[in-house]
Amino acid sequence: MRIGRLPALVPLFLSAAGAFCFDVSSFPEPVRKRDALLSVGFGIGMTYDPAAALMGGVLALDYALPVPLGLTVGFETGMAGAALDDSRSVGVIPVLIRIAWHPNWGIRNLDTSVTAKMGVGFGFWLGDRRNRDNPAGFAFGFTLGARYFLTPSVGVFAELGYDHFMLPFKTGARDVDFNAMRIFSIGVTFAIRGGGEPE
Numbered sequence: 001m002r003i004g005r006l007p008a009l010v011p012l013f014l015s016a017a018g019a020f021c022f023d024v025s026s027f028p029e030p031v032r033k034r035d036a037l038l039s040v041g042f043g044i045g046m047t048y049d050p051a052a053a054l055m056g057g058v059l060a061l062d063y064a065l066p067v068p069l070g071l072t073v074g075f076e077t078g079m080a081g082a083a084l085d086d087s088r089s090v091g092v093i094p095v096l097i098r099i100a101w102h103p104n105w106g107i108r109n110l111d112t113s114v115t116a117k118m119g120v121g122f123g124f125w126l127g128d129r130r131n132r133d134n135p136a137g138f139a140f141g142f143t144l145g146a147r148y149f150l151t152p153s154v155g156v157f158a159e160l161g162y163d164h165f166m167l168p169f170k171t172g173a174r175d176v177d178f179n180a181m182r183i184f185s186i187g188v189t190f191a192i193r194g195g196g197e198p199e
Contacts, residue, residue, distance in 0.1 A: 023104040030152075034194030037062040039061075041159075042186060043057070044184055060098065061076075072099070072100045080180070093122045095122070115144075143159040158186045163182040
């Protein structure tokens with residue numbers, strides 16, 4: 001490519017960059033200030049040491065803050081379980097506080113988010129009478145999410161990230177730091193309008 005042609009490409013690069021710009025001061029079009037977003041879904045992940053598939057339900061409620069920035073705060077819970085072998089299964093019930101930023105890409109019906117979470121995971125055993133402890137441990141997570149609204153009040157979502165649950169189980173005479181993580185979740189969101197005007 002000749003150097004003389006480079007100035008002619010500058011408008012093209014600027015147009016492409018502008019297509020991917022977002023507004024940091026307002027919510028995406030489907031979400032309004034003071035809205036409540038109730039999300040119900042299904043998540044998958046894994047445990048390690050021992051390794052097993054982790055699956056279960058997810059329930060989250062977020063509130064769109066009336067501030068000049070696309071922020072929501074809320075909580076998340078649910079239940080997930082993993083079969084460690086033929087006779088033992090473990091489960092975890094997380095209780096998390098979450099805060100999310102929703103950049104406004106200007107795309108109709110699309111809501112994206114970056115979410116941070118922190119809280120406690122409550123563990124329990126299933127199918128093993130030798131283990132009766134129900135430990136609680138630190139839980140945290142970071143996810144990237146996208147939500148598309150099919151109607152003004154109903155949308156579908158997907159989240160990809162890392163939700164980590166650390167549970168100090170006792171197995172017989174040993175103490176075991178049991179770790180599990182949720183990687184992907186998908187589900188439905190119901191928007192409860194709070195009276196805010198579209199931005």
